[in-house]
Amino acid sequence: MASRASSEARPVEAPVPIPSLPKLGTTWYRRGALYWLSRARTTVFLLLVMAFFCFIALSLYQGFRDEIPPTARTVSDSVQVAASAVALVWGWIKQRRSHREGMLHPPTPEQTRAAKRAHNGRAPGRVALGRALVLLAAPVMPAFAAYIVGWLTAWMTVREYPSEVGARRWLEEQRAA
Template identity: 30%
Template sequence: MIPSDVPKLPGLGRTWYKRGAVASCGLVVWGWLQQRRAIRKKLLNPPTPAAWSVGRLAAAFAVREYPSEVGARRAMEASADLHRLAGGKERLR
């Protein structure tokens, strides 16, 4: 749908819309490549140990559970469910 402020020349509106769509697709690819290059550059130049320690300390107070802790907790809960008997009694080991 062409807005009313676009000049009424035949085919002009659709041409510019197509060019804009192609340009936006190109910019998405360009942005993705720039992001990947920046990440690669940061991986090649890691932070100093003091910066790593500050980040780790901030994460310890900001993040409730690390993904490894979540996986371990779920595995322990699944294991506990396997060892329960009917009626909620614990199996003797």
């Protein structure tokens, strides 16, 4: 039986709460059904976005293509196929390297939230400027779309995000302290 003095000497510490991550909440910790449902929802949404983006890119390219002579169309189409294949692989590799770097130096939960706030706070004027540049980029839009598809596909198919690794490490450090 413990004496009253020994029970008073050791303060009871509150458990460290699991940090909430953007878009994943606290489901990342147990990786249960809600976590995988969230990942599936994001994947379906991004597949729809990629399909729409590819449709728009090909439509813009088709408008550009209709304005050039038939001989140049064949050359242009061949260049687009080659450039799109290269861009797809380049987007995949770029994202995988970025992911590997993120896994080596994962962000803390606060850094993840700050990055999400910074991303959400970008100026809408940039979007309007981007729309104008898209019209000028019509001849290379299929390759650009292929790069985005490669990048997003690599991003969606990772087992674990750097933000999850960073949150897990942060949680372990808090519990050990």
